[in-house]
Amino acid sequence: KNQVEQSPQSLIILEGKNCTLQCNYTVSPFSNLRWYKQDTGRGPVSLTIMTFSENTKSNGRYTATLDADTKQSSLHITASQLSDSASYICVVSLSSNDYKLSFGAGTTVTVRA
């Protein structure tokens, strides 16, 4: 069973609207949580990275939140643009001492005009 679960699997939103993606994890111990954006046929690009002590981090119109107690994270996209159409991947790092990462399956976002 994947240790990082993302929801929804996919969603469609109208340009200009907001949306929120969810990431629940069971990974333990936990070092940091990352959100990546992956365009179709391209490599992932980092959006945010948060340690367990951080609650929120923003990158332009992208805002990530983290609740380490409930092991939940969200990625909020504000005023969506057509270029936001992509897969958004939640990645959890197990330890600060090695590169063990757990990847979520991603949420595919489609922004329509």
Added chain:
Amino acid sequence: GAVVSQHPSRVICKSGTSVKIECRSLDFQATTMFWYRQFPKKSLMLMATSNEGSKATYEQGVEKDKFLINHASLTLSTLTVTSAHPEDSSFYICSASRQGPTGELFFGEGSRLTVL
């Protein structure tokens, strides 16, 4: 910012041939690089950790004789798919971190392999 480059971005080969994919860190040195495989609509699967100057560490279930990894320099790792078969067709991605395990992980653009 840091950039990781992969080449080729797309490759088509005949069954039985070998294909080499390169992963370069363009503006930083990476003692450790990672190779992933991604199936459509699925998450990235770590295949192996490439260590400069030493043997790669393969994940369980990944055939090391099938997927040869060489990390000959601090800026280059290569993945060679040997005796490729149609089931090896996939999207292969590499990544590297400039600042160790807690640093930002930069991904290559990916390489789409199609084996006929």
